[in-house]
Amino acid sequence: MAIEQEYVDRHPGSRALYERAARVLPSGVTHDSRYLQPFPIYADRADGAAKWDVDGHRYIDYVVGHGALLLGHNHPAVTAAAQAQLARGTHYGASHELEIAWAEEVVRLVPAAEVVRFTSSGTEATLMALRLARAATGKPAVIKFERHFHGWHDYVVPASSYAGRVPPGIPAATLDSVLVLPPSLDAVDRALAERDDIGAVIVEAAGASSGQVPLPRGFLQGLAERCDRAGAVFIMDEVVTGFRWAPGGVQEVEGVRPDLVTLAKILAGGFPGGAVAGRRDLLEYLQFPGAGPRTEKVGHPGTFNANPLSAAAGTACLREIADGAHQQRAASLAASLRSGMNAALCELGIPGIVYGQSSAFRVHLAGSAVPEAGDADGRDLPPGLLETPMPPERARLLQLALLNRGVQLFGTGGMLSSAHTEADIDATLEAWRGALLQLRDEGHLEPA
Numbered sequence: 001m002a003i004e005q006e007y008v009d010r011h012p013g014s015r016a017l018y019e020r021a022a023r024v025l026p027s028g029v030t031h032d033s034r035y036l037q038p039f040p041i042y043a044d045r046a047d048g049a050a051k052w053d054v055d056g057h058r059y060i061d062y063v064v065g066h067g068a069l070l071l072g073h074n075h076p077a078v079t080a081a082a083q084a085q086l087a088r089g090t091h092y093g094a095s096h097e098l099e100i101a102w103a104e105e106v107v108r109l110v111p112a113a114e115v116v117r118f119t120s121s122g123t124e125a126t127l128m129a130l131r132l133a134r135a136a137t138g139k140p141a142v143i144k145f146e147r148h149f150h151g152w153h154d155y156v157v158p159a160s161s162y163a164g165r166v167p168p169g170i171p172a173a174t175l176d177s178v179l180v181l182p183p184s185l186d187a188v189d190r191a192l193a194e195r196d197d198i199g200a201v202i203v204e205a206a207g208a209s210s211g212q213v214p215l216p217r218g219f220l221q222g223l224a225e226r227c228d229r230a231g232a233v234f235i236m237d238e239v240v241t242g243f244r245w246a247p248g249g250v251q252e253v254e255g256v257r258p259d260l261v262t263l264a265k266i267l268a269g270g271f272p273g274g275a276v277a278g279r280r281d282l283l284e285y286l287q288f289p290g291a292g293p294r295t296e297k298v299g300h301p302g303t304f305n306a307n308p309l310s311a312a313a314g315t316a317c318l319r320e321i322a323d324g325a326h327q328q329r330a331a332s333l334a335a336s337l338r339s340g341m342n343a344a345l346c347e348l349g350i351p352g353i354v355y356g357q358s359s360a361f362r363v364h365l366a367g368s369a370v371p372e373a374g375d376a377d378g379r380d381l382p383p384g385l386l387e388t389p390m391p392p393e394r395a396r397l398l399q400l401a402l403l404n405r406g407v408q409l410f411g412t413g414g415m416l417s418s419a420h421t422e423a424d425i426d427a428t429l430e431a432w433r434g435a436l437l438q439l440r441d442e443g444h445l446e447p448a
Contacts, residue, residue, distance in 0.1 A: 002442060004038060007400045013054035014042045033066070033411060037396060041403060046073035048419040051408070060407050060424045060431075062361075062414025067210070067240050068265035070326055070359075071317060072419025078269040081316035082309060090309045098311035105318040106267070106277055109247045112236070112257045113277035117286055118306035122239035122264030123151025125274035128300060129260045130155055130200055132276065133233035135285045135298050139199030143179045143191060143232075147208035150237050150262075156202070183207070183215055185222045192230045201227050202235040205250035207378075210240045212362055212413070213386050214355075214378040220256045227259070233282065239264040239274070244415070245358045247324050269317030273310040326418035330359035333425060334416045335375050337361060340429040343373035350436055351446055355381065362413035365398065365445065366390045397444055398435060405431035 008015065018039035022028035029035045041053045049072050051061045064072070071078060085098075103116040119125045134140055142155055150156035154170045158178050179198070181187040192198060203223060207214040220236070227234035236258035242249040243266040251257060260278035267273055276283070285298045304310070321327065338361050341354040352365035355378035362378065366388055378386065389395075395412050402409055407428050439445050 003397050003401045003404070003438060006404050008038060010057065010404060011039070011041060011053070011055050015039050017042045017054065031066075036399060041408070048072045048074070049417055049421065049424055058406060059403065060420075060428055062416065062428075063408055063410040064415050064417050065270050066265065066410070067244070067360075067415050068268070068270050069417055070244055070266045070321060070330060071269075072417040073270075075269075075317075075320070075419070077316045077320045078313050081312040082269075082271070085309050085312035088308070091304070091307050096308055096311070098308050098315060099306035102306065102311040102315045102318075105315055105322075106263070106275060109243065109318060109322060110238075110261060110263070110277055111248050111251050112259070112261050112279075114280040115283045116275050116277045117283060117300065118302075118311075119264075119274040119276065120272050120302055120304045121151070121274045122237075122262060123153055123274075124302065125239065125262035125264055125276050126150040126156055126202065126235070126237060127153045128276045129233075129235045129262050129278075130202065131298055132260065132282050132285050133200035133235065135296075136233060136282050137199035137231060139197045139232075140177050141179060141195060141197045141199060142177060143181055143188065143198055143201040145181055145183045145203055145208065147213060148202075148204045148237075149209050150202055150204070150239075183213075183219060185219065185226070188223065188226055192226060192232070198230065198232050200233045200235055202237060205236050205238045205241045206245070206357055206360070211357055211360055211378070214357065217379055220250070220254050224256050224258065233259045235260045235262065237262050241358070242266060243318065243321055244327060244330075244360075246327055247322050266317065266321070267314055268310045269313035271310040271313045272304065273306075273314055327359065329418045330416045330420065333420050333422070334359040334361055336422075337416070337425050337428060339373065339375045340425065341432050342371045342376065344429065344433045344436060345371055346373040348433070348436055348440070350440065353381070353385075356413065359416045360413065361415075363398070363409070364390055364412070365394055368446065394439070394444055397439060401435035401438055402431055405434055407431045 018028050027035055034040050043051050044054045045052050049061055051059050106116045107113045119128060130142060154174045155178055157167050158175055158180055179191055224234050238249040238261050242263045246252040260276055260282060262276055264274035267275055286300055288297055338354050338356060345352050351368050353371040354361055354363050355376040356362050357377045367385060390412055399409055
């Protein structure tokens with residue numbers, strides 16, 4: 001197969017490292033999304049909107065640290081803060097002023113944030129949010145939505161993008177406490193009417209898998225109203241969208257105020273870090289007896305919670321992006337990219353669509369409809385179009401074909417940073433057109 005053979009020939013260094021990795025790492029990777037056959041690229045360095053692999057190839061980077069790098073790689077404000085902190089210490093094992101400054105920035109920017117508790121990741125943040133909801137309501141059951149991803153702990157894995165409805169390794173009793181629903185307010189109404197043990201509803205703010213299947217318009221507002229009436233804690237997962245859609249995230253854009261919000265990625269400026277923020281009365285379950293009205297405490301240790309290095313980088317990042325200019329630049333570039341990619345599909349008569357919100361984009365090469373040349377946010381696409389994913393082999397070959405042309409996607413899409421340029425967009429569109437032609441010539445695309 002020409003695409004794969006070209007990839008193998010171009011990347012001998014990555015191939016050698018993957019063979020080495022496979023001897024000590026399951027499937028040779030440390031994150032499921034980095035798995036790629038015949039092997040992934042191995043990065044050597046990065047700067048701005050680009051990265052270079054061990055074979056010396058430069059890539060326009062649409063992974064951007066799994067969405068964490070709104071400012072791109074090595075932004076001076078973040079790098080300077082981290083370098084200064086390295087000389088002072090990376091882990092004090094004690095409270096420090098930076099954790100306060102970091103929390104103050106979150107409270108300043110996020111509409112729902114009255115107080116904050118830091119974690120080390122987004123997965124830990126959603127775990128903490130669900131535990132707080134159960135403690136506050138005394139109800140064990142959770143509603144989540146099909147294909148929505150909230151990390152990898154037991155209560156959010158079912159029917160996520162990384163597991164089926166009955167994933168292995170999770171006790172049946174845990175699965176019984178999780179109701180997986182379609183993103184339908186009618187379905188939520190039925191569940192709340194039939195059960196009186198629902199303590200929390202958690203939702204990805206942009207829709208399933210970081211917006212791969214966008215939420216219907218008005219869904220978040222309707223969900224907030226229903227949670228309020230039912231006494232369930234409304235948890236908005238803004239791990240991906242927080243600080244990216246706007247300084248205050250999707251909740252700022254949509255005018256929705258959740259009870260709790262989970263954050264990570266941009267929060268820590270490219271370093272490890274997550275947080276739960278929201279209503280003071282809910283987060284007071286973390287307070288020690290005598291320090292607040294609660295008599296029973298939700299425990300929360302965590303060796304690297306609000307460590308000085310992440311706090312320094314995170315504070316610098318949040319101050320840099322607070323006025324919204326970086327978000328607006330990245331979103332404008334993303335709109336241009338989506339429009340150009342759709343124009344190429346239209347010109348070539350290839351079925352599919354590129355869509356997305358804010359500074360994200362998704363590629364869907366499936367179905368029989370050829371799109372119009374223009375931008376699309378995905379929320380007004382024909383019902384059911386996005387329910388059938390792109391065939392996995394087509395998605396794999398698309399990634400390889402673009403890597404051969406100096407563009408790295410994040411799965412079947414990606415995100416932009418404010419470090420991307422118009423030249424990057426032009427180069428990506430050229431690579432996109434070439435990859436489509438090669439996929440079609442080799443018989444990997446459906447006819448229109």
